[in-house]
Amino acid sequence: MKEINIGQATALTSPDPLVLVCTQKEDGSLNMAPVSFFMYASFNPPMLVFGMGKAANSGENIRRTGKAVLATPGISLKDTVMAYGSATGSKTDKLKETPIALKTIAGSDIQIPEDSRVAFVVSLAQTVEAGDHYLYLCNIEKMVADDTKEALFTWDGYAKVAPAQEK
Ligand SMILES: Cc1cc2nc3c(=O)[nH]c(=O)nc-3n(C[C@H](O)[C@H](O)[C@H](O)COP(=O)(O)O)c2cc1C
Structure with missing residues (x-):
């Protein structure tokens, strides 16, 4: 085996999960950003x-708010995911620049994409510093799903998003 760096590792372990x-935001508007650093952390409590x-x-x-909803995006959101991943909500209103169909789920006032396979309503339990990132450990308050929708995953070290199984 040859030694690799973390960028090469992320490409070689892909496909990775995507939420x-x-x-x-502070003004009450909605922000969305794709994240592949995602994992389950506990079954009980979830x-x-x-x-x-x-x-x-x-x-x-x-x-600031202690809450978020993490949605696994459906395949129609391929380009939107890349657009939301290359702009920051601190400077732009991404939902206005790249509008998508939204829906409301019971148990949260934060809207999610209409084309979502799974959504996790979470509340922040603990923030852990991890090098250049923060890890957000969250309680899952509620989970909803539509298993007729196919989800996107990240490929090639976050350079590409596509289904996990090409059909
Ligand atoms: C496919 C994909 C996966 C990403 N995964 C992560 C991630 O796991 N963690 C992270 O901090 N940024 C990740 N990003 C980059 C963020 O989405 C990006 O920094 C975004 O601008 C953050 O937006 P915000 O400032 O509105 O939160 C990813 C981007 C893409 C396109």
Whole structure:
């Protein structure tokens, strides 16, 4: 085996999970950012953890409000995911620049994409510093799903999003 760096590792372990972190900005508007640093953290109680760069607006929002909804985006959102991943909610209103169909789910006032396979309504339990990222350890308050929708995953170290199984 040859030694590799972390960028090469992320490409070689892909496909990785993908969620759109949906949060409320300070002015009450909606922000969304794709995140692949996502994993389940506990069955009982149900918990998950996700990691974001320290400067991310999404992180600022969940630290301030204590809440978020994480939605696994459906395949129609391929280009939108890349657009939301290359702009920050601190500077732009991504939902206005790249509008998508939204829906409301019971148990949260944060809207999610209409084309979502699974959505996790979470509340922040703990923020852990991890190098250049913060890890957000969250309680899962509620989970909803539409298994007729096919989800996107990240490929090639976050350069590409596509279904996990090409059909
Ligand atoms: C496919 C994909 C996966 C990404 N995964 C992560 C991630 O796991 N953690 C992270 O901090 N940023 C990740 N990003 C980058 C963020 O989405 C990006 O920094 C975004 O601008 C943050 O937006 P915000 O400042 O509005 O929160 C990813 C981007 C893409 C396109």
